[in-house]
Amino acid sequence: MPLAPFDAHWLAEAIRLREQRDGRLDDARLLDSLRASARDFDTRALARAEALADSLGWREALAAWHGNARLATLLLAALACSSGAALAWTVVGDGSRPVNLVWALLGLLGMHGLSLVVWGAGMLRGGGASGAALGRLWLRLVRRIPGADKVPELPRALAVLLAKNGLARWLFGLLSHGLWALLLASALLTLVALFSLRRYGFVWETTILSTDTLGATIAALDGLPALIGLGAPATAGLDGAQPAADRAAWAQWLMACLAVYGLAPRVALWAWCRHRWRQSGQRLRIDLEEPDNLLLRRHLMPEHGAARIADPAPAAVASAHLNAPRIEATAGAALVGIELAPELDWPPPVGCPLSVLARVDSRAEREAVARQLEAAPPRRLLVAFDARISPDRGSIALFARLAAHAQATAAWLVTAEDPSAERPALWREALTDSGLPPSRILNEREAALLWLEAADG
Numbered sequence: 001m002p003l004a005p006f007d008a009h010w011l012a013e014a015i016r017l018r019e020q021r022d023g024r025l026d027d028a029r030l031l032d033s034l035r036a037s038a039r040d041f042d043t044r045a046l047a048r049a050e051a052l053a054d055s056l057g058w059r060e061a062l063a064a065w066h067g068n069a070r071l072a073t074l075l076l077a078a079l080a081c082s083s084g085a086a087l088a089w090t091v092v093g094d095g096s097r098p099v100n101l102v103w104a105l106l107g108l109l110g111m112h113g114l115s116l117v118v119w120g121a122g123m124l125r126g127g128g129a130s131g132a133a134l135g136r137l138w139l140r141l142v143r144r145i146p147g148a149d150k151v152p153e154l155p156r157a158l159a160v161l162l163a164k165n166g167l168a169r170w171l172f173g174l175l176s177h178g179l180w181a182l183l184l185a186s187a188l189l190t191l192v193a194l195f196s197l198r199r200y201g202f203v204w205e206t207t208i209l210s211t212d213t214l215g216a217t218i219a220a221l222d223g224l225p226a227l228i229g230l231g232a233p234a235t236a237g238l239d240g241a242q243p244a245a246d247r248a249a250w251a252q253w254l255m256a257c258l259a260v261y262g263l264a265p266r267v268a269l270w271a272w273c274r275h276r277w278r279q280s281g282q283r284l285r286i287d288l289e290e291p292d293n294l295l296l297r298r299h300l301m302p303e304h305g306a307a308r309i310a311d312p313a314p315a316a317v318a319s320a321h322l323n324a325p326r327i328e329a330t331a332g333a334a335l336v337g338i339e340l341a342p343e344l345d346w347p348p349p350v351g352c353p354l355s356v357l358a359r360v361d362s363r364a365e366r367e368a369v370a371r372q373l374e375a376a377p378p379r380r381l382l383v384a385f386d387a388r389i390s391p392d393r394g395s396i397a398l399f400a401r402l403a404a405h406a407q408a409t410a411a412w413l414v415t416a417e418d419p420s421a422e423r424p425a426l427w428r429e430a431l432t433d434s435g436l437p438p439s440r441i442l443n444e445r446e447a448a449l450l451w452l453e454a455a456d457g
Helices: 005-022 028-037 041-056 058-092 101-125 129-144 153-162 167-197 211-221 223-227 235-239 244-282 291-300 363-375 393-403 422-433 445-456
Strands: 331-338 354-360 378-386 408-414
Touching (some): 129 167, 153 167, 331 445, 393 408
Parallel strands (some): 331 354
């Protein structure tokens, strides 16, 4: 059974996160069919992710997530329905005393109106705080149901996807307005039942407000109910005995206000959020700002050409590749900077002894560092590159040569504040093509130095 577009992108993002941690999954048996069946990258990437997910058993985990989501939604829906019934009972009581009309309106529509204002203000700011709160509660419920964390990449991938194209606001709005619609519908049905089975009177109770205020309030609210033929009767009857026809008219007017000012807006907003959710989901695309996806595009679409190394170099170093790491390390840590700009702070403060600390610019310095590492192979070698410049094959070849003399090697992209920018992405692509796992390509100074200092642990 084919996956829905959102589910296909969900699995693709989960596969990306798994490969970011463990390296590329074995897809050799899929490549020929993928390249033959689809011309665009998105289709190939989604088909690859679906096939890999099938082999990993992730389709079942995804189905379990959907089952958990439905169960959590049913639990919240049951809570909303019971809350609506309780609200209606609390507002009108058992009929033993008259219903204060304005108090009943505030009780039935007050929290709904306040939450709607908060939601609208959040939407104008680009968020949607009210819906987000209910959405986060729903997600917590989903994750607490047994089996939700069977594949840890799925919740992380879901968070990434919901941050795109405004999907979170539409999903959480869909959930929020749906639950409010259920609550208000339940309250309306409860009022119908109570007004059908009990006798209620209606009054206007106040200590400091005048009857003119009552008339203005009723007139302000009566516009929409009057349009559907359920306008308010005369207010004079609210301060005395009421005939049965007036009691029925006020009961119908109260329910009409609940329907047109409460239930109808929530149903309309639910339908709008549902439409925008589907629309945003259809616009989902594989994110090519992610370096991992750039590498995947080259893997799946060789017609896009080789790794984009900006500076030409002799063909002799074009195929530089990391050799198997040495295991007979005799030293702890080594730190080498390759062609770093003079204004960069070097060397950084390192919290462990270094067998080699060098800044390499000339051919002679390259040879000297290579001899030092060969004489005393370190357990960990950290090689720093200036990520503001484009990678060249000579630097990648030197990196491969130095890595051959270390037990473990990592690359540090200095000044790569934005790892999704073009040049850091080119470095990641070139280094990964040389055989370095993506997890060993570090952008942050603290992470790079902590990795290096672990050699002394």
